[in-house]
Amino acid sequence: MGLPVEVVAGLLDAAAAEQDTDLTHLLADLEPADAARVTAGVRRLRATSDRLRRRGQELAALFSSARELAQLRDVDELLARLVERAHDLVGTDVTYLSEFDVGSRELRVRTTLGTVAPTFPGLRVPAGMGLASQVVESRRPCWTARYSAMTQAPHDQGIDETVAAEGLISLLGVPLLAGDEVIGVLFAANRVEHAFSPEEISLLSAFADHAAVVLQTARLLARANAAADETRRAYGELARHVEAMERASEVHGDLTALVLQGGDAADVASALGRALRCRVTLLDTARLDGAVREAVEQSRRSGRCVAAGAGAFAVAVLAGPALLGALLLEQGTVEFGPVEIRTAERAAQITALLSLKQDAMIEAEQRVRGDLLADLLSTDQDRRDGAGARARARGIRLDELHSVVVAAVPAELRRDAVRALRRAGGLVGEHADRVVMLTGEEDPAAAARAVHADLNRALAAPVLTVGAAREADLRDQAEAAGACARILPALGVTDAAVTTDEYLPYTALFGPGEARVARFVRSVVGPVLDWDAEHAGTLLPTLAAYLDHRMSPVNTARALHLHKNTVLQRLDRIGELLGEGWQNPDRLFRVTVAVRLARLADSP
Known part of the structure; x- marks a missing residue:
């Protein structure tokens, strides 16, 4: 069976076509059986071509995705x-x-x-x-x-x-x-x-x-990216840690030098601020409030540096359980991490050490000065003379201490009072249950006011201070001021700065030689005092009220919250004890003075 070239070419085109092609005109000269075989062959060729074409598309798509994968x-x-x-x-x-x-x-x-x-x-x-x-x-x-x-x-x-x-x-x-x-x-x-x-x-x-x-x-x-990020983070953390350790080493060196050179707490704050590139404030216990107070209390309990809000940190300065103050760090250009926090905690320890050292030195000096003051107020002339020599040896010019101030302070606050007055100079110490200070202030009133202000601020409690000019005998002036401080509370004066001259009659009566006052009181109103000692102790207060209210039984009864008849009965008893004529002018004057002195003598 031979086919013309044109027919063969047409059949090949039909086999390569993407869609079915009518083959009737091409196979018209063939026998039906031959035409069927040719048609089947063309269809097989077209199916193979479709598969190859599809495979090519698939491979092209796969190659394209491979190229994209490479990019x-x-x-x-x-x-x-x-x-x-x-x-x-x-x-x-x-x-x-x-x-x-x-x-x-x-x-x-x-x-x-x-x-x-x-x-x-x-x-x-x-x-x-x-x-x-x-x-x-x-x-x-x-x-x-x-x-x-x-x-x-x-x-x-x-x-x-x-x-x-x-x-x-x-x-x-x-x-x-x-x-x-x-x-x-x-x-x-x-x-x-x-x-x-x-x-x-x-x-x-x-x-x-x-x-x-x-x-x-x-x-x-x-x-890989996570590992790279972790590596970069680790390197950054390492670099920061090394920098922090260098700063910590710098602070350690500075603080060691401060301890050896006798630096103070303010020097520690400055050194810490320079190293951590931040502001460091040394706070005393009176300057703690709000968030800072709460942070310091937490630091006091834990012994660690505690966040105080707004990028600040506080660390308590402790000596055992005693709170000496705090360091407040306000973050600057350096981010605070564990090393910086630990550095601040060590700085607080050094601050406590220097504060204790400074307090110990001041305490020792003040103890010497207190002993010196005690000798100056002694009744032993040899001790007084020796005190003058020791004062000159320590560079203390007694002739420049012009005023003596006596402060009435509760026993539990006297130590704090003496410590608060150290900064003022002069000599400070405890004597006869009072705080006594010799100061260079020439005006005793101004000296009393200055001491009163210092103690009010430090103790936050009422304080009575009495100033006296240092004249001939220091001991006599101190005793006179002490006597005045003892008497003034009975007059309602408990928180004031006064001088002995302002209360001269009381100073004269209750100063040196007050034994005569006791004899005078006994000679005038002794029977009344004896009666009160044996009975309810009501006659002397009644007599005092009677004299204070112009000898009016009605006003006296009202002041004492008593019935008038009770007052009259007591006055009768007083008349029996003092004798006839006790209300005569001259004798009444002496009774009035004796009653007032007796009441003052009983005051603490």
């Missing part, structure tokens, strides 16, 4: 491109990629194409459920022509509802493998029943291999 920049974009190409070449209604979590063994839908249900993207498939888990467990492609009738894998209600909402019926899943590890599953699905061919499974598997490379590369890059 990997955005993982999500590349995965979306791979899913898109697989969708176009496989020709299914829906194509999607699920990523496998090794920890939870869940699959999560990461990239989709062709889906319409809003619940499908991001869908999570629990471990062991559905077709996806079967692919993971078997590490091979799995498919079903009708998902609702699938029996080879357990169903999950949530997954079934999502698949039904999407309208999917047939599904094909192929694993994404990185060695022996499954890192995901690539799916192709139709909304009609469909039996997947080996060519479709092979093609989808090829795309799954590319997607696996993308995912594995993304994971490796993420790990």
